[in-house]
Amino acid sequence: MSRVAEGVSPLELADYQKAVRLVLRHPLITAAYPDTAALPAVRRWAEQLRTDLMDTLGYRLVTTADTARLQRVQDGLDPTRPAVTRAGRPFDRRRYAFLALAIAALGRHGTQVALGELAEAVAADAARIDGLGLDTARKADRDAFVDAVTWLTERGALGLADGSATAWAGDPERAEALYDIDREILTAIHHPTRVLQHLTSVTALLGTGSALSLSSGRAAQRRDQARRARRLVLENPVAYYHDADPGLVGQLRAPALTEDLERLTGLTVERRAEGVALVDTSGRLSDIRFPGGGTVAQAALLLGARISAAAQRTGRHAPELLSAPTAAERLAERARRIDGALPARGLLSELSAAVSGPQEPPPGYRPPADEDEPQAPGEPGPGPEEARHPFVTDSWLRGRLKEVIAEYGAGFAADLRADPDRLLDQALGLLAAMSLVTRVDGGALALPLLARYRGVTAQVRTRTSAPPPAEPRPAPTNDDTVKDPTP
Incomplete structure (x- = not known):
């Protein structure tokens, strides 16, 4: 129990x-x-x-x-949960940099700060970073800076005492804003679990492999693997067996995982032949709703239905089957891109050389079993065979999206309807974030969970004024109804 x-x-x-x-x-x-x-x-x-x-x-x-x-303990680099602007758009690199510099600058202030004063402090620090800079004479820079300040304001680290940040962004010569600083909340926001000055790679922030030494006992190793397996199911739309570290497959299949997560969250764990998903039909825990409203979500659902149908074709019309990048390969590629921005020399590397901690085991490491000790329940067996998935090309995807727009475009946002390439990129990005497809060079791979949405249909209701969005409705299958698989 x-x-x-x-x-x-x-x-x-x-x-x-x-x-x-x-x-x-x-x-x-x-x-x-x-x-x-x-x-x-x-x-x-x-x-x-x-x-x-x-x-x-x-x-x-x-x-x-x-x-x-x-x-939290992060086991991977997840690009699907960015900070967002006032308009709901993901932060870019400049906004993330301004946010980090603003937090640092606020630590040097007292109980209040003027927005213009904070901007000057951030600009001084940004000027020392190649390729960054903050020029308050440029509207784009002011907007990016205000997005970072607003992110802090929404969480209570800053409280608007007077003035308007929006007015300052419009004309800093005529407008100003004064903020109260809540140092307790500011400290809670900036609470890293590692000493950042000692890091030489972003992977040092991750919990993969844990802090357990190579000599840790089997019970400690199993406990750590069980936690990682629960996190994998909780933090992702679906945990595919073929994509998990071999050391986690046994834990993902263990009945205890289902019992623990269901009792902890009140949600339902659904098991299929391909993997495990924590089903959140009400959106009580999900950060992304799918199916959902809005042009991108609707286009993604309708496009996904077409991809799924194509994936089921047989004979000479059957799509080519390709292997997807593994979790380790995706992590290595994302880490490479992030680490490319780290300084190659200087204080960071000197501190790293001077401070050397115990070696951590590599991902998937398992200590050798004692000959006389039987395998414990939940212990991993042989790793799963390489999975291969139906491949659809970029040109095929563009053609299918063109059909979707022609049939349902009356309910889509005008700017996205007029820019099919941007709509396709965002729709595929959403499908990938939901673990329904994997984007690869030249196209995308259909993952098993996408079959759930194969029978989608839609109806567009038009009005004399602005048309409402299309309303995709998944067709019920024989064994279940369509659910939101997002944890």
Whole structure:
């Protein structure tokens, strides 16, 4: 029997699970963010949350009088959860840089700061970084800086006392904004789990391989693998067996994983031949809704249905089957791109050479088993065979999207309808974020979960004024209904 929520009565279990979902969806909770009811709900269950999140996932929950901060363990580099601007667009590199510099600059101020003063401090630091810079005479730079400040304001690290950031972005000569600084929230935001000055690669921030030494016992290794397997299911739309480290496959198949995650989150774990998914039909935990509203989500669903149908073809019309990049290969490529921006010499490398910690085991490492010790339940067996997936070309995808626009474009946003290449890129990006396809050179690979949406149809209702979006409706299958697989 699962020991998750051991101290919670059956009558209060739903409230406890709601607090779990809340802190998992919002790793930083303050008196006002994401709403005024969130912090009291988490603080009520703080002790049980700390125990369960650590034991089950390896996450550490830090609570203070005004904040609750969840320190996650990252096992990979996930590009699908960016910070977003006031308009809901992902942060670019410049905005991330301004955000980091603003946090550093605020640490040198007192209890209040003027927006123009903060911009000057960030500009001075940005000028020392090749290729960055912040010129407040440029509207684009001011907008990017205000997006970073607004991100901090939404979380309560800054509180607007007077003026308007939007007015300052429009004309800094005529407008100003004054902010109160909440140092406790600012500290909770900037709470790295590693000493950043000692890092020479972004992979040092990850928990893959854990901090366990090579001499750790088998029980400790199994406990660490069980946590990694639960995180894999929780943090991804689906955990495919073929894509998991060999050391995790046995844990993914273990009944204990289902019992622990369902009792912790209140959601349903769904198992199929290809993998495991934590099903969130109501959006109580999901950061991305799919199927969802909006032109990109609707186009992605309709395009995905066509990809899935093509993947089922047989005979001479059958698509070519190709292997997808493995999780290790994707991690290595993303790390290479990020590490390319790190300084090659200087204080960073000197500190790294001077501070050498214990060697961590490589991903997937398993200590040699004792000859007389039987294999424990959940221990991995032989790794899965290489999986191959149906391949569709970029030209084929453009043709199918053209058909979608022709049939349903009356309900799409005009700017995306007029720019099919941008719509295709965003639709494929969403499908990839949901683990429905993998983008590769020259096209995309259809992953098993995409078959769920093979029977999608849609109907466009037009009005005399602005047309509403198309309403794709997945056709029911024989064994289930279409669900949102996002954790």
